[in-house]
Amino acid sequence: MIIRTKAYARAGLVGNPSDGYYGKTISFIVKNFHAEVLLYETPELEILPNQRDHSRFGGIHALAQDVRQLGYYGGIRLLKATIKRFHDYCVENGIQLHEENFTIRYKSNIPGQVGMAGSSAIITACMRALMSFYQVNIPKPSLAGLVLSVENNELGIPAGLQDRVIQVYEGLVYMDFNKELIARQGHGLYEELDPHRLPPVYVAYRTDLSEGTEVFHNDIRGRFNRGEPAVVEAMEFWASLAGEVRELLLKGEGSKIGPLLDANFDKRREVYNISEGNIRMVEAARSVGASAKFTGSGGAIIGTYEDEKMLAALTAKMEPMNVKIIKPIILPESEFASC
Numbered sequence: 425m426i427i428r429t430k431a432y433a434r435a436g437l438v439g440n441p442s443d444g445y446y447g448k449t450i451s452f453i454v455k456n457f458h459a460e461v462l463l464y465e466t467p468e469l470e471i472l473p474n475q476r477d478h479s480r481f482g483g484i485h486a487l488a489q490d491v492r493q494l495g496y497y498g499g500i501r502l503l504k505a506t507i508k509r510f511h512d513y514c515v516e517n518g519i520q521l522h523e524e525n526f527t528i529r530y531k532s533n534i535p536g537q538v539g540m541a542g543s544s545a546i547i548t549a550c551m552r553a554l555m556s557f558y559q560v561n562i563p564k565p566s567l568a569g570l571v572l573s574v575e576n577n578e579l580g581i582p583a584g585l586q587d588r589v590i591q592v593y594e595g596l597v598y599m600d601f602n603k604e605l606i607a608r609q610g611h612g613l614y615e616e617l618d619p620h621r622l623p624p625v626y627v628a629y630r631t632d633l634s635e636g637t638e639v640f641h642n643d644i645r646g647r648f649n650r651g652e653p654a655v656v657e658a659m660e661f662w663a664s665l666a667g668e669v670r671e672l673l674l675k676g677e678g679s680k681i682g683p684l685l686d687a688n689f690d691k692r693r694e695v696y697n698i699s700e701g702n703i704r705m706v707e708a709a710r711s712v713g714a715s716a717k718f719t720g721s722g723g724a725i726i727g728t729y730e731d732e733k734m735l736a737a738l739t740a741k742m743e744p745m746n747v748k749i750i751k752p753i754i755l756p757e758s759e760f761a762s763c
Contacts, residue, residue, distance in 0.1 A: 426464045426517070427556045431548035433457040433540040434590045435627050435719040435726045435752060438681070438688050439599075439666030444584035445648055448604040448662035450670060451590040452619060454602075454627060455753040459532035459545035461503075463553040465524055466743050471503050472529035481581075492537075499546050505578035506550040506571075513570055514560060521558050528553065539720025540630045541587040547574050548591045565611040568592045582645070589614055596622065596754060598670045619754040623678045626735060628709065629724035630701070632712035632746040642696050658695045662688060682715035682728040698722070705747055712737040 432453045439449030477498030481487040507528075514521055530549065534542035548571050555562060562570065570645050571588040575581040593614060600613040647655040665688055669681050689706055692698070702722045709716035709727055713734055716727040728736050739749045 425557075426462065427553050428460060429549045429552035429556065430458045430460050430519075431552070431654075432459075432594065433534045433539065433542065433545060434587055435724075436586060436623075436686055437596075437726060438669045438717070439662050440586060440688075440718070440720065441584060441644070441692075442598065442659045442662040442666070443586040443601055444582075444645075445659040446601050446606070447659050448600045448666035449586045449662075450596070450598050450617070450666050450673075451586050452596040452622075452752065452754045453594045456536040456627075456750050457532075457540065459530060459534060459542065459549045460547040461528060461530045461546070461553045463526050463528045463557055465557075466527040467525060469507075469525040470527045470634040471500055471507075472527060474499050474530055474532075486551045499532070499543075500572070501579065502543060502546045503528060503550050505574050506547045507554065509570065509574045509578050510520065510551060510554045510560075513562070514558070519560055521560075524557075526557055535629050535631075535724070538723030539718060540629065540724055541591065541677055541720065543581070544571055544575065544583070544587045545591055547571050549586065564592050565614065568614075569611055594617055595596070595619055598666065615670075617673055621673045621676060621678050622754075623681065623728045623762065624730070624735070625726060625728055625752060626714070626738065626749055627719060627724060627726050627752045628705065628742055628747050628749045629719075629736075630705070630746060631748050644696070648696075654695050658691050661691050683745060685715040685717045685727055686710070692718065705742070705745065708741045708745060709738060709746075712741055714738050 432455050434451050435454050437450040437452060439447060443449045468682055477500050481490060530546050532546060534540055536542055551567060551571060568588040571592070572583060572585060575583040581685045585601055586599055589599050593616060596617045596619040598615040598617055602612065606612055644655060648659065665684050669684055672678060672680050699722065705725055706716040709725060714727045714729045716725045729738060742749055754758055
C-alpha cells in the first residue's frame with residue numbers, strides 16, 4: 425500500500441496577523457505549490473530525509489546559503505513531531521491503532537522563508553497520510569487544531585491559526601477566532617466562500633532569499649498582552665477588514681476589496697518595524713496600480729489587479745527586484761480548467 429498526500433501553500437488575503445490574537449481573517453489555498461508525503465508499509469517505522477535535511481556541504485559559503493534558505497532544521501522534526509502528536513491524539517480519544525509499521529518521506533516546492541506556510545503544509549500532509557494509513561477520521565476543525573498543536577506544543581514554534589485552517593479546508597475561507605467561541609467549542613467559526621467571487625489576484629514572492637520573513641524584533645505578542653493601545657486597536661482594525669471583505673464578496677462586489685488590502689498593510693506598517701526590501705516590494709506593486717499586502721509575515725505579497733496589462737506592468741516592475749509573480753490556483757484542477 426502506497427499513500428500519497430498533499431497540502432498546499434496558502435495566502436492570507438486580509439485580516440492577518442489578527443488570527444493569532446482572536447481576530448478574523450480570510451485566506452485561500454495556493455495550489456501552485458505543495459508539500460507531498462509518501463507513506464508505505466514496511467517492517468519498521470522509518471523517516472527518510474529530504475534534501476533539506478542533509479548535513480554535507482561544499483564549503484562554508486554553501487552551508488551559510490543553505491541556512492538562509494532552509495533554516496537550521498529540516499523537515500524530519502516536523503514529521504517526527506506530527507507522528508507523535510497523532511499517536512497522542514488517538515490515545516486521548518480511545519482510538520486503537522493497528523501494529524503495522526511504515527516508512528515515510530516528504531518533499532516540498534513551497535518557497536521557503538516567505539510566509540506561505542511551508543512547514544504547516546508538511547505537517548498537514550503528514551497528518552492526512554497517517555489518517556489514511558490507520559483509517560482514522562478527524563473532523564476538519566479538530567484536524568486544524570491538531571496541526572497547530574504540533575508546532576506550538578511539540579516544537580515550540582509560535583504560529584497563528586489561519587495557516588492550518590485553510591490548508592485543511594482548502595479553497596477560500598473566512599475565519600473568526602473569537603476568544604469566547606474558541607473556549608466554548610474548541611475552534612473558531614470557519615465559513616467557506618466561493619473563490620469565483622474574488623477579483624483578479626496575484627501573489628509575488630522574493631526569490632533571492634536575502635530578506636524574507638520580517639527580521640526585526642517587534643514583540644507584538646508582549647505589546648498586545650500588555651494592552652498597548654496601538655497594537656490592540658490594530659488587531660481590531662485587521663479583524664474588521666476581514667469582515668468588510670467577506671461582505672463585499674458575498675454581495676458580488678469583489679472588485680472593491682483592493683483598498684482594504686492596502687489598508688491592511690498600511691496599518692501593519694504603523695505598528696511593526698518592516699524591512700526595507702519588503703516595503704519596496706509593496707510600493708513597487710502599488711506604483712503600477714495594484715493593491716498589495718503581505719501574504720503572511722513578509723517575503724511575499726498578495727494583491728488585486730485590474731487586467732492583463734496591469735499584471736504585465738507588475739511583472740516588469742518586479743522581475744528586476746528578484747520577485748516572482750504568479751496567478752494563484754485556488755480551485756480544484758478540474759474546475760479550474762473549465763473556467
